[in-house]
Amino acid sequence: MQQKFSPAKKAEILKEHFIKQIPIRNILEKHNISRAMFDGWVRNVFNHSELVLKKVPSDAMSYQLNYDAVTTWFANIFKDKTLDVLGISTAPIINVCSYKPVDIMISSGMVDIVMEDMDGNAYHIEEQRNMTEADLCRFSVYHFSAARDWNYKIHDTILISGAPYNGIREIKTPHGTYSPIFVDFTQKDGFKRLAEIKTAIEQGDTSVLIELIFLPLYGKINHKELAEAVLSYELELYKAKKMLKQRHLQETSNHW
Numbered sequence: 412m413q414q415k416f417s418p419a420k421k422a423e424i425l426k427e428h429f430i431k432q433i434p435i436r437n438i439l440e441k442h443n444i445s446r447a448m449f450d451g452w453v454r455n456v457f458n459h460s461e462l463v464l465k466k467v468p469s470d471a472m473s474y475q476l477n478y479d480a481v482t483t484w485f486a487n488i489f490k491d492k493t494l495d496v497l498g499i500s501t502a503p504i505i506n507v508c509s510y511k512p513v514d515i516m517i518s519s520g521m522v523d524i525v526m527e528d529m530d531g532n533a534y535h536i537e538e539q540r541n542m543t544e545a546d547l548c549r550f551s552v553y554h555f556s557a558a559r560d561w562n563y564k565i566h567d568t569i570l571i572s573g574a575p576y577n578g579i580r581e582i583k584t585p586h587g588t589y590s591p592i593f594v595d596f597t598q599k600d601g602f603k604r605l606a607e608i609k610t611a612i613e614q615g616d617t618s619v620l621i622e623l624i625f626l627p628l629y630g631k632i633n634h635k636e637l638a639e640a641v642l643s644y645e646l647e648l649y650k651a652k653k654m655l656k657q658r659h660l661q662e663t664s665n666h667w
Contacts, residue, residue: 502528533561541573551589567591572628601629
């Protein structure tokens with residue numbers, strides 16, 4: 412029976428040759444794998460190399476995403492709350508995790524969170540800057556893979572930032588239909604909404620705090636100034652002990 416290797420193990424084996432310069436024949440013997448299998452892993456790496464080397468936009472999006480930290484952060488903030496802030500009706504959220512099919516190589520820097528409510532429904536939230544139809548196809552792969560894990564009770568939402576998206580919004584296959592909810596942040600006025608949130612908080616309405624998570628995505632093109640304004644305001648709230656419960660505010664700046 413052919414041995415199965417995790418993606419992490421495959422990467423470790425490939426590094427033995429490409430980084431440690433160990434001859435391929437030695438690697439094949441050591442791990443009891445065939446040359447065809449090894450070459451297949453190499454092709455997979457180079458076929459997706461553009462995703463690894465993809466340049467991340469500089470306008471408040473040039474960060475390295477720590478999924479463990481961000482997932483914990485979302486879990487703290489959304490515990491016992493709903494997704495009403497996105498216009499999605501849900502039961503109270505009880506669990507948050509991140510989901511990426513491990514065999515699909517992706518670029519970092521994008522939100523990918525699954526929230527599970529008390530009714531057992533899972534809400535897969537993706538954020539895509541300057542979305543294309545190719546991104547929709549990629550997300551559909553995640554959907555059909557995740558559907559089995561959540562007993563087909565998964566709902567998909569794509570948060571669109573940057574440029575508006577005018578492509579197809581549904582993918583039909585013999586195995587089912589991928590038809591996510593689109594939340595378009597590109598037409599929203601981020602600075603205007605920030606002013607409204609400040610006024611609401613001054614008047615004692617803390618329910619709007621959770622919207623600060625998504626506010627830096629509002630608007631079409633340049634998010635840098637908006638992201639800085641939101642972070643500055645969050646620091647003020649944090650010092651005044653009015654900020655959302657979270658372990659490190661720095662995670663906010665890393666996230667956006």
